[in-house]
Amino acid sequence: MKKLDNKLIIGIGNNTRKDDGLGWYFLDILKDEGFNTENLLYKYQLMVEDAELVSNYNTVIFVDACKTDLEDGYEIERIYPSEQVAFSTHEVPPNQILNLCETIYHKNPKSYIVKIQGYKWDFEIGLSQEAKSNLTKAVQEFTRNYS
Numbered sequence: 001m002k003k004l005d006n007k008l009i010i011g012i013g014n015n016t017r018k019d020d021g022l023g024w025y026f027l028d029i030l031k032d033e034g035f036n037t038e039n040l041l042y043k044y045q046l047m048v049e050d051a052e053l054v055s056n057y058n059t060v061i062f063v064d065a066c067k068t069d070l071e072d073g074y075e076i077e078r079i080y081p082s083e084q085v086a087f088s089t090h091e092v093p094p095n096q097i098l099n100l101c102e103t104i105y106h107k108n109p110k111s112y113i114v115k116i117q118g119y120k121w122d123f124e125i126g127l128s129q130e131a132k133s134n135l136t137k138a139v140q141e142f143t144r145n146y147s
Contacts, residue, residue, distance in 0.1 A: 022135055
């Protein structure tokens with residue numbers, strides 16, 4: 001088993017909406033490659049309550065699909081707590097979760113976001129071919145440099 005030590009990987013998405021499931025498929029691949037499952041978390045969306053969970057880890061990696069054109073089809077970047085917090089009933093971005101983690105629990109885990117470019121967002125299970133290619137590249141980069 002490949003141990004993730006004190007790292008939490010959060011896959012965000014919905015596998016019934018084609019490429020919106022990229023975050024979950026990322027975690028599926030890590031499981032298949034033998035990473036310990038207790039450090040992998042599947043989420044439809046982030047909620048303010050996730051700040052407490054995040055505070056228990058040294059490193060947190062958020063993985064999500066994005067609609068933005070990315071040069072390599074994916075991007076891994078370091079993220080930091082947001083300066084200001086504004087809430088929506090639909091979504092709380094990762095940097096706002098980090099802000100709450102720092103403000104409430106006085107913890108600031110090293111954090112990254114893995115953005116994977118998606119193309120199709122219809123109600124259907126499975127990824128587009130282009131998204132599968134981007135996913136493969138993102139997982140390879142992650143396992144090479146971040147696991």
